[in-house]
């Protein structure tokens with residue numbers, strides 16, 4: 001329903017992980033990857049640790065893990081990586097996410113790079129690498145390890161420059177620590193600094209939002225992501241149930257204010273959430289065929305082949321996250337050689353994935369690239385796109401969202417989701 005709430009769901013990946021189900025029997029990874037192109041893979045490494053659990057976060061992460069657990073995790077990553085070192089595999093891009101990869105100490109980060117280079121053969125430095133960090137962990141010693149290995153982008157979740165707002169979003173932090181971390185990242189001369197802000201926090205006003213926007217712009221980050229706040233099951237905020245009747249209005253108002261402020265400051269809008277300085281080199285759209293080959297390393301990482309998206313088990317609740325992590329930490333090395341839960345994409349789903357991922361970006365769907373890939377045009381395969389045009393949400397060809405469409409991305413994505421994925425997502429028991 002594109003005419004419902006603009007905030008129905010964030011489709012950062014299609015199909016959503018909640019549509020994954022146990023694969024029985026578990027396919028061997030060697031078979032899963034046997035016929036896949038391996039010449040331009042994406043490497044994603046998941047570090048499931050954070051120094052605190054933010055109230056809005058539904059990512060797979062554990063707060064305040066003891067040092068011994070981090071050591072054990074790195075050992076298991078090395079075992080898992082050994083099963084992913086396919087002959088001829090070449091990585092074109094990489095990302096460390098989580099969690100907070102910089103929860104690892106500097107020497108542990110160096111060990112993580114060694115796994116990527118020595119075991120998997122990734123060229124670091126040499127390929128674009130993005131690493132997520134946090135105000136408390138963006139320290140000079142860790143950043144030095146990142147830059148020594150050619151990190152091209154560091155992304156920091158600030159959320160709000162106002163201490164009270166950060167606290168209301170379930171992320172108690174001090175502005176002084178945020179500013180210190182941003183200074184350290186700039187001192188480290190990482191080429192791209194991305195800064196995340198959140199709007200829709202309880203008590204946030206246009207004035208307070210502007211303070212955060214101005215504070216962010218003072219650093220002139222190469223990228224800024226503006227995230228609407230969601231309250232999701234089993235998160236800290238979910239338990240406090242802060243949603244309000246006028247919340248959609250507040251979020252839409254603050255979104256427009258943020259978008260306009262960033263456009264006026266010279267940023268280009270890449271998607272509903274992403275804004276980037278035009279001077280920043282694009283490392284390629286994330287919906288290309290290249291993206292189909294993603295090798296995930298770590299207990300919460302997804303992997304994508306053309307026909308199978310898979311991962312280990314997934315959880316949000318504190319107890320369940322610990323159980324899945326414990327399972328990962330106690331696995332015998334031979335047990336990393338299989339895909340465990342996943343979703344098989346038939347050709348119709350592959351087309352839908354391409355469409356959704358490209359339509360929700362500002363540049364829209366490249367019809368000739370789509371036709372080259374699938375042999376038909378996106379308008380033929382998805383006649384419902386005409387409804388977007390009729391509603392003023394897309395240009396006349398239906399392949400590029402208007403500003404009104406971009407701000408409703410979180411309604412258009414779910415609207416385009418297939419019945420079978422929707423059905424699987426609805427059947428997922430949050431835990």
Ligand code: SF4
Pocket residue numbers: 049050051052053054057058059061098099100134157
């Ligand atoms: S939002 Fe980021 S820092 Fe906060 S708990 Fe989630 S992964 Fe960790």
